[in-house]
Amino acid sequence: MLEILQEYDVLAAFRMTVYLTVFAAVGSLVLGTVLAIMRVSPVPTLSRLGALYVNIVRNTPLTLILLFCVLGVLYVLQVPLAPTDSPTSVRDNAIRWAIVGLSVYHAAFVCEALRSGVNTVDRGQAEAARSIGLTFGQSMREVILPQAFRGAIAPLGSVLIALTKNTTVASIIGVAEASGLMKTIIENETASVAVFMVFAIGFVILTLPVGLLFTSLSRRLAVKR
Amino acid sequence: VSAPSLLFDAPGPRARARYRLLTLVGFLVAAGVLALVLWKLGQSGQLEPAMWSRFVLTSDVWTQYLVPGIVKTLQAAAVSIVLALVFGLVFGMGRLSHLAPVRWFCGVVVEFFRAVPVLLMMYFAYGVYAANNVFGVDYNAFYGVVTGLTLYNGSVIAELVRSGVHQLPRGQSEAGLSIGLSRGQVLRSIELPQALTAMLPALVGQLVVILKDSALGTAITYPELLQQGRDAGTAYAAIIPAYVVVALIFIVVNYGLTVLAGRVERRINRRGRAAGGTITNAMPGAPGGSGAMASTGLAGDNVQNLDPRA
Numbered sequence: 001m002l003e004i005l006q007e008y009d010v011l012a013a014f015r016m017t018v019y020l021t022v023f024a025a026v027g028s029l030v031l032g033t034v035l036a037i038m039r040v041s042p043v044p045t046l047s048r049l050g051a052l053y054v055n056i057v058r059n060t061p062l063t064l065i066l067l068f069c070v071l072g073v074l075y076v077l078q079v080p081l082a083p084t085d086s087p088t089s090v091r092d093n094a095i096r097w098a099i100v101g102l103s104v105y106h107a108a109f110v111c112e113a114l115r116s117g118v119n120t121v122d123r124g125q126a127e128a129a130r131s132i133g134l135t136f137g138q139s140m141r142e143v144i145l146p147q148a149f150r151g152a153i154a155p156l157g158s159v160l161i162a163l164t165k166n167t168t169v170a171s172i173i174g175v176a177e178a179s180g181l182m183k184t185i186i187e188n189e190t191a192s193v194a195v196f197m198v199f200a201i202g203f204v205i206l207t208l209p210v211g212l213l214f215t216s217l218s219r220r221l222a223v224k225r
Numbered sequence: 226v227s228a229p230s231l232l233f234d235a236p237g238p239r240a241r242a243r244y245r246l247l248t249l250v251g252f253l254v255a256a257g258v259l260a261l262v263l264w265k266l267g268q269s270g271q272l273e274p275a276m277w278s279r280f281v282l283t284s285d286v287w288t289q290y291l292v293p294g295i296v297k298t299l300q301a302a303a304v305s306i307v308l309a310l311v312f313g314l315v316f317g318m319g320r321l322s323h324l325a326p327v328r329w330f331c332g333v334v335v336e337f338f339r340a341v342p343v344l345l346m347m348y349f350a351y352g353v354y355a356a357n358n359v360f361g362v363d364y365n366a367f368y369g370v371v372t373g374l375t376l377y378n379g380s381v382i383a384e385l386v387r388s389g390v391h392q393l394p395r396g397q398s399e400a401g402l403s404i405g406l407s408r409g410q411v412l413r414s415i416e417l418p419q420a421l422t423a424m425l426p427a428l429v430g431q432l433v434v435i436l437k438d439s440a441l442g443t444a445i446t447y448p449e450l451l452q453q454g455r456d457a458g459t460a461y462a463a464i465i466p467a468y469v470v471v472a473l474i475f476i477v478v479n480y481g482l483t484v485l486a487g488r489v490e491r492r493i494n495r496r497g498r499a500a501g502g503t504i505t506n507a508m509p510g511a512p513g514g515s516g517a518m519a520s521t522g523l524a525g526d527n528v529q530n531l532d533p534r535a
Contacts, residue, residue, distance in 0.1 A: 038251075042233040045248040049255055059433070059479035060472050061440035064451055068468045071455075076464050077265050118232070126232065136234060144232065165342035172344075172444045183348045183444075191352035200341045207340050 001194050004185060013181035014202050020098060020167040020177060021206075025160060027103030032110025039115055050111065057108040062169050066101040070094060070173040090174075098170035102163065109159045117152025118144070120223075150221045157214025161207045178202060266465070276463045280470050286457050294453030295474065301367060301439045301449060305374035306432055312375055313382025318417075320387050323408060331383070338380040344441050347373035351445040366447035374435055381434075385427050389420030389504055423503045426490035433479045433486075440475075450474065 039050035057065075073079050074097055081100070082092035121144055129139035171180030182199040189195070236244060266272050279286050319331030338346075351369030354360055360368045393416055401411035443452040451471055458467030490503045 040232060041247070042236065043244045043247045043251065045251045049251055055480060056476055059437075059476045059483070061437040061451060061475060063440040063443060064468065064472055064475065067443075067451070067455070068465075068472075072465045072468050076271070077269050079265070140232075161340075165340075168342040168344040169441070172441075179342060179345045179348060182345060183352075186348060186352035191349065191356045196345070196349040199345055200337070203342060203345065204337065204340045 001192070004189055004195065005198070008181060008185055010178075010181065010198065010202070013176060013178045014206070016095075016175065016177040017164070017167050017206070020095070020102065020170055020175070021160075021164045023099045024102035024106060024163055024167070027099060028106035028110050028159075028163065031103055031107035033114065035107055035111035036114035036118075039111055040118055054108045054111055057105055058112075060105075062101070062105045062166055063172060065105050066098060066169055066173050069097040069101040073097070091176075094170075094174050098167075098173060098175050102166065102170070106159060106163050106166070109162070110156065113155035113159050114148075114152050116155050117148040117150070120151030121147045147223045150218070150223050153214060153221060154218040157210060157218070160214070161210055164207050164210070165203060271465050277466050279461050279463060280466055286461065290453040290457035290460075291450065291470070291474070294448065294450035294471075297367075297442075297447065297453075298436065298439050298449040301370045301374065301442060301447070302432065302435045305371050305378065305435050305439070306428075308371065308375040309378040309382055309431075309435070310428075312379025313386055315383075316379065317383035317386025317390075318412065320383060321390055321412060335380045335383045338376045339384070341377075343373045343377045343438050344444060346376055347441055347445055366442065366445050369445050370439060370442040370447045370449070373441070374438055377438070378431055378435055381431060382424075382428070385424045385431075385504065386417075386420060389423045390416045392423065392502070392504060393419055422493060425493060425503070426486045427504050429482055429486035429489060433482050436479060436482075437475065 035050045035053060038046040039054070041047055070093075074081075074093055080089070080093055081096035082089055084093075086092065125143055125147065126139065129143040134142065167177055168179035170177055171183065174180075178199055182195060185195055234240075263272070270276075316331045316335050319327050320335065322328050322331070347369050350372035351366060354365040354369055359365065390412070397415055397419065398411050401415045402408070406414070439449050440451040442449045443455065446452070448456075454467045454471035455464075458464040461467075493503050
């Protein structure tokens with residue numbers, strides 16, 4: 001067991017997991033926020049476009065999206081995201097397309113998380129804000145959005161945790177992250193429970209603090225009803 | 226699509242002009258993206274009729290690849306949902322036990338399997354099965370997929386059971402205890418039936434998660450729909466059409482299931498079969514995840530299928 005840990009760089013694999021998580025989190029937050037704004041906007045076309053995106057993406061397996069990004073878009077359509085003449089081009093392209101695929105997929109869930117935050121605000125709040133004479137902008141700024149963001153904290157935390165776990169799917173397109181390394185070890189050495197526990201506990205260590213942080217944030221900032 | 230939103234005023238003339246402008250911008254952006262995709266596809270010859278006709282006009286892609294793949298996907302999903310339900314009931318009841326060690330043990334097991342990626346469990350389970358040839362060459366991958374799906378989704382269902390029981394009004398268990406039922410009897414004959422009814426929409430939603438996750442089987446050589454689609458794409462040199470067709474199958478089935486979950490939920494709420502109302506599968510276990518979603522939504526229709534599993 002110890003020689004396995006010495007021979008294979010487990011920490012580097014988890015660094016790649018964190019790297020994918022951070023960049024895909026930023027990407028999906030940006031794209032998901034745009035989608036959420038479209039989705040709750042009063043313009044029917046934008047709202048429908050947002051709904052179309054969400055319904056298509058969240059009903060498609062992430063595995064399919066990532067495989068399509070690499071085998072379809074990168075190799076068939078020839079759209080590289082990293083220079084193709086460098087010695088690490090295969091690796092770099094796989095990583096960047098994995099980040100794009102993860103962002104595209106999780107943006108749909110970020111959108112729904114933000115929308116569910118808006119959904120937690122009671123209609124009475126909007127009615128009360130307008131009836132005391134606040135303008136549209138004021139009622140948004142002072143009443144609705146503060147509550148909506150607080151309501152979105154817990155679901156956004158769940159999306160971040162799921163994203164961390166979903167980066168393992170990138171191993172299918174050849175990104176050397178934690179689960180890919182575990183697969184290699186299992187194939188080359190032994191399928192022992194100890195090897196599995198090392199990697200499983202690695203993921204628990206990555207996701208547990210995030211869960212605790214978001215839970216305590218959402219409790220502390222919860223809207224009293 | 227959605228109920229009239231209270232977020233915005235009825236638009237006046239200037240707002241209507243702005244909406245028209247935004248509609249135009251939306252159309253233009255969408256058309257631009259579509260044009261770019263089509264141009265790129267056309268450039269590499271993906272729009273040739275021959276690339277697509279195999280999937281529409283002839284049946285051999287379907288009989289040799291896609292239909293067997295669909296069958297394999299459904300087999301893995303069906304076995305997994307049944308086993309996950311058993312796992313979830315056992316551990317969900319365990320977490321509600323009044324024996325602290327049982328509660329503690331079940332809690333650790335459930336939280337562990339919820340925190341570990343499904344793919345990691347599949348790699349490990351398949352590695353063990355293949356190394357020891359547990360189920361025979363033909364079934365090692367199948368049970369690898371089933372193991373991963375069962376452990377993760379079983380833990381999610383255990384959390385659903387727990388939150389379903391917790392969500393019931395206290396009067397339900399108090400009434401049971403006051404007529405002389407034991408704690409176990411109250412759980413089995415009063416709380417669980419109502420919790421299960423309330424869980425039904427979430428369970429259907431979980432089926433979507435299982436179907437999508439079964440595609441992970443492609444990583445351990447299980448010939449499910451995605452794997453068969455990849456094989457078909459390579460065999461007929463039509464990689465992009467193959468992915469599009471497979472994606473469409475997944476989207477149609479999963480969207481249908483999501484709609485079904487919504488119908489079930491409305492039906493249960495209308496008939497008032499569960500004293501606590503239904504739980505959506507929105508982030509099971511997450512604080513504010515269940516129940517909070519069911520409030521009078523400002524943004525229109527209810528939010529469903531929030532679990533971003535692969």
